[in-house]
Amino acid sequence: MGEKLDLRVGVIGAGAMGGAIARGLVAAGVADAAHVLAADHEADRRAALAELGMRVFPGEAELLAERPEVVVLAVKPQVLGEVLASAAPLVADALVISIAAGVPLSALESALPGARVVRAMPNLPVQVRSGATALAAGTRATAEDVELARTLFSALGSVAVMREDQLDVAGAVSGCAPAFFSLFVDALTRAGVLRGLPAAAARELVEATMRGCAEQLLNEGVHPREYMERVTSPGGTTAAALRELEGPLVAGTFAAVDAALARTRELAG
Numbered sequence: 290m291g292e293k294l295d296l297r298v299g300v301i302g303a304g305a306m307g308g309a310i311a312r313g314l315v316a317a318g319v320a321d322a323a324h325v326l327a328a329d330h331e332a333d334r335r336a337a338l339a340e341l342g343m344r345v346f347p348g349e350a351e352l353l354a355e356r357p358e359v360v361v362l363a364v365k366p367q368v369l370g371e372v373l374a375s376a377a378p379l380v381a382d383a384l385v386i387s388i389a390a391g392v393p394l395s396a397l398e399s400a401l402p403g404a405r406v407v408r409a410m411p412n413l414p415v416q417v418r419s420g421a422t423a424l425a426a427g428t429r430a431t432a433e434d435v436e437l438a439r440t441l442f443s444a445l446g447s448v449a450v451m452r453e454d455q456l457d458v459a460g461a462v463s464g465c466a467p468a469f470f471s472l473f474v475d476a477l478t479r480a481g482v483l484r485g486l487p488a489a490a491a492r493e494l495v496e497a498t499m500r501g502c503a504e505q506l507l508n509e510g511v512h513p514r515e516y517m518e519r520v521t522s523p524g525g526t527t528a529a530a531l532r533e534l535e536g537p538l539v540a541g542t543f544a545a546v547d548a549a550l551a552r553t554r555e556l557a558g
């Protein structure tokens with residue numbers, strides 16, 4: 290259990306990410322449920338968090354009237370503009386943490402005069418408190434604000450503090466990666482099925498392999514290339530397979546990260 294914070298955290302947008310952040314802070318013992326406020330337009334999302342003892346609100350204005358010390362903006366980038374406009378008069382003294390992909394600190398700071406702003410780029414496994422989050426501080430955020438943001442997101446997994454241009458890269462790498470890894474799991478499973486494995490068995494084998502590899506890479510600190518060598522017998526099957534896979538996979542991965550970054554810049558306007 291982490292250090293319990295004596296402040297209120299308001300989460301605006303209790304969807305996939307905002308809901309996970311609210312739940313994770315309570316599950317990690319960083320915040321009391323009564324100190325977590327959540328706003329969402331959808332009644333079922335509110336009800337799920339209210340059941341855990343959190344205070345819930347139908348929209349950002351009602352939540353922000355409570356003046357929480359920390360506000361997490363977790364709505365889609367497409368609706369963030371409206372939320373910022375209605376939040377601006379109410380967050381001048383708050384630390385505002387935005388997780389919206391592609392919305393730059395400069396836009397957040399000019400929409401929220403006075404507020405101290407931090408950008409966070411978490412990823413989906415924050416839902417199981419095993420995520421990865423990049424943080425970048427705005428010009429008005431203090432060192433204490435950054436440490437507070439680090440404490441909050443550390444309840445949900447790994448945290449790295451960086452410059453904003455690097456955070457956009459982190460979004461393309463760790464933010465999107467759960468989808469990349471899932472695509473690979475699905476492709477490998479289908480390749481097994483094509484060559485005769487029952488689908489359920491193929492999927493179980495692939496998923497268990499991913500978990501085992503992740504554990505070894507993390508626990509042993511082994512470099513991925515060295516790990517590959519351990520698997521690759523001279524003149525064996527893995528060497529034959531890697532010769533086919535490496536070129537398209539590496540080229541595709543570089544192109545995918547560049548495409549995500551290009552889209553981030555489009556969203557930033």
Ligand SMILES: NC(=O)C1=CN([C@@H]2O[C@H](COP(=O)(O)OP(=O)(O)OC[C@H]3O[C@@H](n4cnc5c(N)ncnc54)[C@H](O)[C@@H]3O)[C@@H](O)[C@H]2O)C=CC1
Pocket residue numbers: 301302303304305306307328329330331334347348349363364365366368372388389390410411412413464
């Ligand atoms: N899904 C992911 O893997 C990641 C998402 N993000 C960012 O997180 C943000 C949220 O994404 P998701 O959680 O996937 O979306 P989501 O659609 O699951 O959740 C957004 C929630 O906001 C609510 N909402 C919309 N307007 C509202 C308002 N004015 N007041 C209160 N609630 C309102 C919606 O009802 C919905 O429940 C986005 O900005 C996205 O860029 C960042 C990193 C990873």
Ligand SMILES: O=C(O)[C@@H]1CCC=N1
Pocket residue numbers: 390460464465
């Ligand atoms: O696809 C997106 O825009 C969000 C940001 C990173 C992961 N999901």
